[in-house]
Amino acid sequence: MALTKIIQPKLVKFNLIASDRDAVIDQLADLYLKNGVITDKERYIEAVNERETEGTTGIGGGIAIPHGKSEVVKSSAVAIAKLAKPVEWQALDDKPVEYVFLLAIPDDGDNEHLQLLSELAGTLMDDDVREKLELADSKEDLEKIFMK
């Protein structure tokens, strides 16, 4: 799998400390801004929240996959975080969320990257991947799951 192509170690956070959903997104958006993935944090968060109002992105199993599609996104990316303490996300299974995959999607991204993001989303449905997520003990473990 070529998922390695879109997973950047500097966009992976282990034991992120945040009190609620908004704080998680805010921190990860900060990370994007610092690394030049997005040009305008507020507008990006707006896009993410807009998507969230259409339906929760908490897909169950403690995983959430919020995403924002906006012209302020310069390149497709995914930021991955394991939270120090699970937060409420109104997930499909009503469980709090511990693993967050925040996707950044440009308005007209090239197909290859979007396909990789889609593939990543698909793998999150694997029991195998979910199990490994739970076993992850460090940032490196987290990265390794998708770098097979």
Added chain:
Amino acid sequence: MTWKKFGKQLETHIMTGISYMIPVVISGAVLMAISRVGASFFGISDIWDPKWAKSANMIIRFLNVDDGWGGIALGLMFPIISAYIAYSIADKGGIAPGIIGGLLVANMNAGFLGALASGLIAGYTVKFLIDHIHLPEAAKSVLPVFIVPVVGAFVTLFLIQYVIGIPFASLNTGLAAWLKGMTGTNRILLAAIVGGMVGFDLGGPVNKAAVTTAMALLTSGVYDPNKAAQVAIIIPPLGLGLATVLGKRKFNNELKEAGNASLVMGLIGVSEGAIPFAVESPLKVIPANVIGSAVGSAIALGLGAVNRAPISGFYGWFAVEKWWVYIFAILVGTLIVTGLTLLFRKDIKEEQPEETEEKSDDNDSEYFSEDQWEN
């Protein structure tokens, strides 16, 4: 939608059309090859001539009929490619306008560029109709069975006849007149021009202008243009066919199949064998064909080969005065087309890993076989 994305989609649509057209081309090529090679055993080099239908020999009569069958198959090339380009763009609704437009293209000799245009016009017209006409639920069925085919076909036919057809037709007559006026000029230059025109659109208006003028001049005893044309007719299909053999990595499987058919068609003197390639990437194929055909024609004429018959297949080669020069000219022209094609085309290697990746992905998601699904 960005232009790049649009171009990518266009490529898939055209490739879909080509993939549906190739079996038609192959069946036509083989039918014709049977007839023409068979006829060569009887020393006949114009088996398509109606006079053979009255031959006393039953086999010859059949070979004449069989050549007609091949012609029918090849005549379907343009309707089929046009229909399936439209199908790729607009789904089922595209087929009727596409096939009708393609037949008009075939009837008015608008060539593969015309067929390409017809498929795209039909496809996008139908797509526009489907996307933009919203009828109340009760009247919905009128859209696919009446509005789409009728309006789609009308718009396609109208644009082909009057927007594409008229310039093509005047291009054809204009070039023919121009060529006739050139008979006094330098022979080698003339040969190169005729050769280039023949190689340009493979049976389209430019090609037809050159071929019909050459044949008309033949009857008045001017052999040069004919020679040039006959050499040039077979260079593109041979050159492109050879390119698929030498540059396997640069062609997908379908085009490789088309390459074999193209070689056969080149040998029996049918330039249409090169059409699948020309449709797939006209900007790369047309220059290669023009240069190869022009050089081949110029060499044949410059070194003094004389072909008096309007026959370009291999069975006519030995009837040519100085046939070794003639064959040498074909060889050089063919190698130029092959060389330029291989030079212009990139390896599709970079896409292949993606394909295999997709396949391994398929294996993940498709946990059952097609057989299980169908039974």
Added chain:
Amino acid sequence: MARKLLAVTACATGVAHTYMAEKALIKAAKKMGVLIKVETQGATGIGHKLTAKDVQIGEAVIFATDTKVRDAERFENKKVMQINVSDPIKDAEKVINDALALADKK
């Protein structure tokens, strides 16, 4: 003979949920011994496009979509179950059972 279903998945952004719903349906169907073909209509185009033959074979069609299904006329005479794209992600087995029940309904 195994049961056979069809599905189309699509979400508004066309990047994440479309493909998660696809995987969820396939995973559940596999577990339940049901054959399913899933077409994804995402931002990068249509994946695993269902052919006319597929449509003929499938007993019912699941539209797990939050947007308009592209080329929906292919399924004109089929039994169609319209649900949200998140439903299979939440409980794909239930979705498949519902679709099988729909297929059995006269």
